[in-house]
Amino acid sequence: MTPFDQGAGFALQAAIVAHLKADAGLKALIGDPPRVVDGPSRERVYPFVSYDDARETPLGPAPGHVEHDIRLSVHSRYEGRREAKEIATAIVSALNEAPLNLAGRRLVSLRAVYSDVFHRLETDAHQGVIRFRAVTEAI
Template sequence: MSIPLDSPALALRAALHAALVADAALLALLGGPRIHDVPPAEADFPFVALGEAVVADWSTATEAGTEHALTLHVFSRSGGRAEAYAVAEAVAHALHDAPLALAGHRLANLRATTAEVRRESDGRTFHALVRFRAVTEPL
């Protein structure tokens, strides 16, 4: 199965990235626009990575729609969980109920649902998972 270029998932991902790189409070915490679709091998910490998306049909009998379950990742090495929590909160704040403009689609809603912070197996990296639910409709 191939993903069409006018995919609501791709349009939403592009809008999420644009909103995050435009958020001054988030950029201040990150030390710059460290928001990646695919993080570079030697990424500077902290950073945000756009992660997994589960996309499902959300159509009704009369209207087309798509539901998106999204995960954004925050990685920190700042000696404890505080930085990871702060960046995760800034990501949630930047996107929760944000009126994003999507190419070819309309965002019906975008809600932050959960966040968790865990220590990675290297013992020094903290990894926050910030989850969202979105619904899009075609224009």
């Protein structure tokens, strides 16, 4: 695998989005059908979750092993940070070590490594950022 082969990243993104959209706890917080979008949403129906930056890096000398650095964002207009934190907590609960099925790959691990919630003045909304680290291998 070369650093320019994005197949592993696309497979992981599809599995993560499908898993989040199927999670009952997350649906209760962001609506049904759940508002999980690829990048910033133009529709601006709050709250919603966006799949943001993702980076794939070949891992060690073993061919087909890839490390993924993934960022998901929570967007909320609720007064205060509570709603954004509840949604971020539900995302971490749904994804940490989740048994995701990836097309052509096996998920070795998936863990949240960072989380933050802050106020964005330009949108008058709160944003939560959750960073995940994943490792996949070719099958």
